[in-house]
Amino acid sequence: MSPRPNSPSKKAPLKNSALRNSAPIFAALGDKTRLRLIAVLCAGGAMSIARLTSGTQITRQAVTKHLHVLADAGLVRDTKVGRERLWEFEPTHLEEARRSLDVIAQQWDHALNKLKMAVERT
Amino acid sequence: MSPRPNSPSKKAPLKNSALRNSAPIFAALGDKTRLRLIAVLCAGGAMSIARLTSGTQITRQAVTKHLHVLADAGLVRDTKVGRERLWEFEPTHLEEARRSLDVIAQQWDHALNKLKMAVERT
DNA sequence: CATACATGCAATTAAAAGGTTGCATTTGTC
């Protein structure tokens, strides 16, 4: 056979579907402001936009946009209460992301073991 | 006291530093192509760019750029071998990200427990 | 009902991200 570049892997690389789905979640988490929002909401319960904005340098509208990004990724949820809107953490999709990282880590360990055994067999 | 918006939290929201550092890692993971690269490298060991590109729709240069993004986040490492450059998964920083998600999840559980106890006390 | 507070909506802007094309460079092999 000629040494032409092969396809990355003959077998399916891994549970690809689960991973592909979590890309948007990681993208939503991949911003320090949003990560802070998640942390604050997660520890402090439901909060209004004004409250989430106070103490930061950015505008209320910027915070609003970030909240919508998080909402699109299913990481937060909002409810209208009187004249304010309360935002709260939604743990389901974060768990998904957590599982994805676990899958990758497991895959890695598995690959390491195979390598180790191959070496010992030598 | 007037009901002016308070700062999000009096106590430090949580181990903020650890979280802030993992934002770039999540950002790097927040793209389906890069997530695929990680998965492939993680399961298949070190691979050349040509091999990582074959079987995809995008260009070799696009793959190269994604690999550099991953490298900047410390998720992959490269070595030059002959005329090709081999890229391999680097698990350290992924573990960091995993811990960050764990921290958030724990914080959330803790908040839920406090809420539950407060309700039961009523 | 007038006023202040909380938010919503729209237009705009600057920068970054994702991707491509074309050409140069390095390296293995006949």
Add this chain to the structure above:
DNA sequence: GACAAATGCAACCTTTTAATTGCATGTATG
């Protein structure tokens, strides 16, 4: 040495993203 393979580099383009400003709308409350 000639040629093909693997990659590097640079310019360029299009779309998204992060953030702002200004104004409109809804809602408590004295």
